[in-house]
Amino acid sequence: MPAYYLEAAVVVLGIVLMLMDAFVEKAEKSLVAKVGVLGLIGVFVALFFVRGPEAGDAAPIWSFYAVDPTALFYKGFALITTIVVLLMSLDYRGVLQHFMGPEQEKAGAGQGEFFYLPLFTCAGLMWMASAKDIVSIFVALELVTISFYVLVAFLRRNVGSLEAGVKYLILGALSTGFFVYGLTWLFGLSGETELSKIAAQLANEDSAMNLYPKALLFALSMVLVGLAFKVAAVPFQIWVPDVYQGAPTPVTAFLSVGSKAAGFVVGYRILQPFIDANTTPQLITLILAVSGATILLGNLAAMQQDNFKRMLAYSSISHAGFLLLALGCARTAGSQINVQGVMALYLGGYLAMTLLAFHVMCLVRDQLGGEEIATYKGLAQRSPFLAFVLLIAMISLAGIPFTAGFFGKFYVFLVALQSRYYVIIALAVLGVGAGFYYYLKVVRAMYWDEAADDRRLAVGPMSKAGMALLTGIILVLGVYPTPILSLFASS
């Protein structure tokens, strides 16, 4: 089965759910999400049986669509993220109901759309994972971004959500402008849209890119601006706290995991040949400077937050900094370690722990009605299960050994040490130290503080299974990270 059937299947599933939404009873909209979850699990299974182009197959699609370990890994990544986001949305129905329509409207208004729109985003993320041509990168990126504009502003009777939507729309459009401008310069310099052909020209001394390194640097920095916005790196992080806080929580989770991962896949694919060729050594300096600033600002700003969602927004900024540090080491890291594998391991752990944290947040927001860290006081009494999974997520985010977060950070530090970027390493150590403080603040609230009342939290069986699985991933990757690393070792 050719790999591009996967995205086609996801889009068809989305359209089927759209029709289903039109016919299903208002009160049973949750069926849309449940069918979506089952369908996506099916696609995930199919992921293991796909193939790339057969020898001699010169169909135009293969010049846009890569089938390699990177593409397949991040396709699976997008699918898992979307499945968990749909499960979260099910637990978020109460909030959705409250902000979607006035009381006289029947229950379930607008829920169907909230359940099937993420599928189209997922298709976009999967296309981004495979994109290896400027044109397909851009259209897939726009599909993801535009569906996020809608999802962020989805709670249209909530001022915060609308504000987040407008901010994301305006800044997103601006960053897209920079990104496209950079890509057109790249196209103008090489005359090619396919990334591999552009990279091939770098080897040629007389190519325009080697004759005009200044123009190449200009193009690459514009691309970097666009991508830095997507992955929330300083100084293009200004939108993050407000948008993350205002958006519906499942969407925030989707943004912070899916959008960030896609940004890094595309970033690696576009920038890696240029980092390797080193025609423009300033590029690495630029990436490292952005990375250092991002780690520092993300972690220090997170320390002051009382709102859990806002704190995770800053934490997501700081993780982008660590990933950028790995990207900056792509040329200088030792030959035993593949930087792509390091980034995949980091993102894999990041997926599990961030989605877990946001899932608990969805349940707490839906049943206790608050997002402040104070709401989490005594969570261990309200629901020992939720408190435990959030504990695992928090210590993994902080990077304590025997969790996925530890190995993620460990390998980033390793490649940075091999590259001898001591200043950035110092900043990163500072960042990790600050991280311990604010992540464990949540743990303290859950276990040491008394609950304000004796309300209990209910967790559905599907959500419970999903959360248990993510916790398992964190713990397994925390002792045995080899599967992800070896996936990229041969490439």
Add this chain to the structure above:
Amino acid sequence: MDVLFYIFSAIMILFGLGVVVSRNPVTSALCLVVSFLGLAALFIQLDAFFIGIVQILVYAGAVMVLFLFIIMLLDLKSEEHQPMNYMAFAGGVILAVVFVVQLASVLSSFKAGELGFPLQQHELTLAENAEGLPEAAQERMAEEKLPDVHLVGRTIFTHFNFPLQVVAVLLLVSTIGVVILSKRKLT
């Protein structure tokens, strides 16, 4: 030809400034229309007739008319009386100046006539692969004129078919989005 280039560029830049500087949204929108016309003229000068015409039909015609409708439906009078934020204004100007200086320094590193943009070669190879185009188009190719509508259409629907399909999904998503965000009652 050079004179025409400068005239149309000047029109574009002047009216582009008008879009930003004007406090009245209707004036801004109309300035944008004129700026688009200048852009269309530049495309036509580059022999990209199809893109030039589409620029006028789609952007100046359809999109901007829609813009004007919306602006006139909303009451934006209050915007005109808002005091100007001079700090923000200064910041914006500084950023724009930095950007222009960067661009100028990059552009000045190109030595005229030394190396054409690889883009031009790209266009020519595109034209050589004209087999299978309609006869009228091939005749025009023989006269060394680009039948650009045919070339654009063929390229998009054959080589760039995959991105085209992705764009179709994108349009579906944006249609759904507009309905959700603007519909008064969702039931």
